Amino acid sequence: MRVALFVTCVNDTLYPRTGRAVVSLLERLGVEVEFPVEQSCCGQAQFNSGYRHETEPLVRRFARAFDGFDHIVAPSGSCAAMVRDNYPRIGAKARAEGRGSELADAAASVVPRTHELTEFLVDVLGVTDVGAYYPHSVTYHPTCHGLRMLGLGDRPTRLLRAVKGLELVDLPGAEECCGFGGTFAVKNSAVSSAMGADKARHITSTGAAAVCTVDNSCQMHIGGTLSRLGSPVRPVHIAEILASTEEEQW
Amino acid sequence: MVGTYLGMPAFPEAARDAVRDERLRSNLTHATHTIRDKRAKAVAELPDWGRLRAAGAAIKDRTLRHLDHYLERLEESVTAAGGQVHWAADAREANRIVTRLVRETGEEEVVKVKSMATQEIGLNAALTAAGIRANETDLAELIVQLGDDLPSHILVPAIHRNRGEIRDIFAERMADWGRPAPEGLTDSPRDLAEAARLHLRQKFLNAKVGVSGANFMVAETGTMVVVESEGNGRMCLTLPETLISVVGIEKVVPTWRDLEVFLQLLPRSSTAERMNPYTSMWTGTTEGDGPRTFHLVLLDNGRTDTLADTVGRQALRCIRCSACLNVCPVYERAGGHAYGSAYPGPIGAILTPQLRGVASELDASLPYASSLCGACYEVCPVAIDIPEALVHLRERVVEGGEVTVRGTRTTVRPARGHAAERAAMRASRWALDHPGVLRAGQRVAGRARRLAPRRLPGPGRAWTDTRDIPALPAESFRDWWRRTREKPTRESGNGTKGAGR
Structure with a gap:
């Protein structure tokens, strides 16, 4: 099972601790996690502000960066939702505009493999007790x-x-x-x-x-x-x- | 604020003022939370709510797909039942038709059933200009009318007013419109309702012309349906000699049986009632019973153009229940007037920019009047994906593109005022599509992190006026990964716990 971390641009730049925590947690659970350095951002800020065309290169980049991985794990609900809900919409609109199915195919390839962290833990790994201790x-x-x-x-x-x-x-x-x-x-x-x-x-x-x-x-x-x-x-x-x-x- | 939305400021500006108005916010929070909690309970009672919701959406979608067919069918049925059908392409034409029809009766006064379509076209103002007085008879619409105010909610137009304010409006203004408020009027709900009842009773008994909208129109039978809670609608629909109904073309449903679905969805979603209190249905005219003359004015006013948009058209499913307003955290704080149209809240934010276009600063600001939290979509009884439509309309604002205006495909240019944002979005996308650039930027920021000011200038001020900015880390995740994980001899999983921290 090849697992990739999609750390997200916000975590990468502002909250690297969160990314490091995901790596530590997954490794403790026996998952070898990889970080494809070609990744950058899901494009949510662009897309949600109305700049769909500016988002398209980021959709392509995402699909390219995570090609070949069985699971893509994101410690962010909204970035995972961007991929799962909006990538197919971006693909469908491009196809409707007569620009072929490249983006739709890219979306279809990443959607089923993309999980928010807690989904990955509970649904894919099947754990709810991860052996953590946090006395607060x-x-x-x-x-x-x-x-x-x-x-x-x-x-x-x-x-x-x-x-x-x-x-x-x-x-x-x-x-x-x-x-x-x-x-x-x-x-x-x-x-x-x-x-x-x-x-x-x-x-x-x-x-x-x-x-x-x-x-x-x-x-x-x-x-x-x-x-x-x-x-x-x-x-x-x-x-x-x-x-x-x-x-x-x- | 007197009777017009024209010339109102863009949403953020109007909302800023509303947020500062503490009485308004407390009225709205109290009212929306009460009704949203009741709705949740009423909906939870039905085990098949999800299927009802899917059925409602499917019936609406199918009808909209064949709208031309069902409207012609409706016209035939209404005509066969003794009604007269008029077609209005826009607000101006609808107002002209209604004004002419009222004039033909020789009357100078009408009673009105609460109606969103007539609010949308500004019918009251048009009638007033023609010397005809339009009396609102819904309690909340009466409060709005007496107060020279504008509705701020689809279902509860005076939601922004509390009891004390209503008492003052009744005491000061009822006499100008008819029977004055009783002496010593208090702000108890019972007293206020009684004052309205006495005032309105006189209107009902004298009325010769009634004006209404309709919640549904049944194509196969030509039956109109009005759903209300106060009984004022029943009075207006049965007592006058002439009845004029102004109805949006999207309100048609194919068969009587389709009402089964909507008469379950609507009351629970809007007033949290299991069954609607007053459901009036009429089919044309009936000898010796009710109005002698019935006119149906079918209103387009941008609906056909909206139907041409494959994403935006879902807004036409709306049954005006207001559930989206009552759960919306933005509506709760901005109030209804900030939306600058008869349709406030999330549904207004997607309906108004389609019916009116996005040429004005106000209309172009509406798709942004949302945090995209999705609470509206969750409660919508006909499953309108409002966040999806909002983002779609944001694209129309900033990128322009193809739209349909009065039946013709036209290319609209991006709205003005987004140049800086567009440049920023392009630049950020470019950097994000070049991870080397992103990485270099992160490093510069990391090194300069101690220089970051607590308050930012320019557009950043909108953030730092109320929120601290996060401390920048010394090292990005990507640099940490490279430093600790991408050494020539790659460390294996278990041995690297906390490595490099």
């Missing part, structure tokens, strides 16, 4: 694309509940969007900030030490808001919790 109270915010586009369901919380020492605290209004939304955060900053402030208030009200998500782009907005509001709650990616062991704290 944690509240979980289900990010929108993981929740509603991928349908992650209770996979993340099943994994978290199996972590030794971890106390999972319910988050009020958990399923409401944090207000990030990519360029939405800047284009509609007033509404985005108001949503972020409400999310931060709910998170702080749990009294948890950390807020966990499967998506560092949302986390950048949530963490940035928490820190600006002086909240003591730390943002942490689920990979970093699952990578933690008694011997090695992340």
Whole structure:
């Protein structure tokens, strides 16, 4: 089984710790993970802002970089959802525009192999107890694309509940969007900030030490808001919790 | 704000003001959360909700695919039942037809059933300009009308008002329109409803002309269906001598039996009711019962053009239930007026730019009025993938492309004001398509990370005004991987736990 890590451009550039945690976690579970260096970005920011044609080279690059791997694992709900939901749409539109089936074929080849991290753990590896140790109270915010586009369901919380020492605290209004939304955060900053402030208030009200998500782009907005509001709650990616062991704290 | 959406600012600007209005936000949060929780319970009661939803979408899609056929069938049925059918290509034509029909009755006043189509075309303003008074009889529409206000919600047009505000509007303005509010009116729901009841009763009893929309039109029988909760619709549809219904062409369904699906989907999605309280159905005219004259004005107003768009056309499935508004975190904070049209919220953000085009700054800003969280799609009873349509329309705004305007294929140019963004998207795509460039950029950023300011200038300010920026790492993931994993003798899996950290 050849497994590739799609680290995502946000993690690569801003949150390399998360990528390293995925490598550590998967290796602990006996998976030899590779990092094809030709990878870059799924193109979500371009596509969701309306620049479909700018996204196309990135779709081709993604398919090329991950050619030959059995599984592509992404520690990001929204990047995995971009590949699974939107690559086929990009392919279909190109075909409808009379530009052949190259992009549609590229999409079809990567869609079934692309998994968000918790899907890969639960569905492909069949584990919920990854042997992690994280002695903190944690509240979980289900990010929108993981929740509603991928349908992650209770996979993340099943994994978290199996972590030794971890106390999972319910988050009020958990399923409401944090207000990030990519360029939405800047284009509609007033509404985005108001949503972020409400999310931060709910998170702080749990009294948890950390807020966990499967998506560092949302986390950048949530963490940035928490820190600006002086909240003591730390943002942490689920990979970093699952990578933690008694011997090695992340 | 008096009766027009014209000249309103783009969404972000209007939303910024709304976010600051604390009373508005608290009214909206309270109302939307109450109704969204009730809807969730009502929907959860039906084990076959998913199949009903799929059936609703399928019936609408099939009807839209053969819309020409069903509309002609409808015209035949309505005519055979004694009604008269008029075709209106746009708002102006529809308003002209209705004005003429009212004038022909010799009346100077009409009673109205709550109707989105007549809000969409601005019928009340057109009638007023022709010297005809249009009296809204739905409680919330009455509040909006008395307050010289605009609706801010499809189902609950006065959702932005609380009890105290409604009391003041009734006390101050009812006398201008008819029977004044009782002395010493309080803000108790019972008192407010009684004041409206007394005021409206006089209107119903005097009405000679009624104006309505319709939730559904049945092609095979020519039957119109109006779904409402207050009984005002029943009054307006049965008491007047002349009834004029203005209905969007997408409201047709093929057969009576199709109503079985929609009369389950609509009440649970909109008011969270198991069964709709007042469902009025009429077929043409009936001797000795109800209106003597029935006119049906079929409204296009951009719908045929929308139908030509393979992605955008799903917006025409909409049954105006408002479930998407009630779950939308953006609507909850921006309020309905910021959307600058009769159709606020997520559905408005995809419907308005199609019905009106994206030429104005406001209309071009609507597809961006969403974080793409997908809550709207999840609750939509006819499975309109609103996020998909939003992204599709964003593409129309920034890349332009082929659209249909009044039946003709036309190429639209990208909207203005996106030049800097376009350049940034191109540059970022180029860098991302050249990982060497990406890597070099990451290294520069890593080295300069201590220089990163807490507050950014220019467009970045929109981020740093309310959010801290993350600390840049010293080393990107890709560099860490190269440094620790791509040495000549490749380390094996188990031996590298935490390597290079």
